Amino acid sequence: MIDEDEPLLEKAIGTEIDWYPGKCLTQKILKKKPKKGAKNAKPITKTEDCESFFNFFNPPQVPDDDEDIDEERAEELQNLMEQDYDIGFVFLNIINSVNLICFRLSFYQLYKSSS
Numbered sequence: 001m002i003d004e005d006e007p008l009l010e011k012a013i014g015t016e017i018d019w020y021p022g023k024c025l026t027q028k029i030l031k032k033k034p035k036k037g038a039k040n041a042k043p044i045t046k047t048e049d050c051e052s053f054f055n056f057f058n059p060p061q062v063p064d065d066d067e068d069i070d071e072e073r074a075e076e077l078q079n080l081m082e083q084d085y086d087i088g089f090v091f092l093n094i095i096n097s098v099n100l101i102c103f104r105l106s107f108y109q110l111y112k113s114s115s
Contacts, residue, residue, distance in 0.1 A: 012059035012084055026052045059084050 022029065032044045060080045063069055069077070 011062065012081060014058045017054060017057060026050065026054050026058075056084065056087060 019025075026049060027047045028050045030046045030048060032046070034041055034044065060077055062077055062081070
C-alpha cells in the first residue's frame with residue numbers, strides 16, 4: 001500500500017454538515033404504507049444512504065495500524081483516498097482560478113477609474 005518514492009496522503013478529515021431536519025441530501029427518506037387490515041395504520045419510515053456530492057466531505061476512515069486490514073481493503077482505501085485528493089485538487093484549482101479572475105477584474109476597474 002505504501003510506496004516510498006511517492007508523497008503519501010495519510011489522513012483526511014471531513015467536515016460534518018448539520019442538515020435541517022428532513023433536508024439531508026445524503027439520505028433518502030422512504031415511506032411505506034401499511035398493508036390493508038394491519039393493526040398499526042401508521043406509515044413506516046426508513047432512511048437509506050444515497051449517492052451525493054456531499055459524501056465528499058465524509059472521507060473513508062483509515063485504521064491507524066496497517067496490520068488491521070488486508071491487501072484488498074488497503075488497495076480500496078488507497079483508491080478512495082486518491083480520488084478524494086484528486087477531487088480536492090480540482091476544487092482548489094477552480095477556486096484559485098476564480099479568485100485570480102476576480103482580482104484582475106477589480107484591479108482593472110480600479111485602474112480604469114483612476115485614469
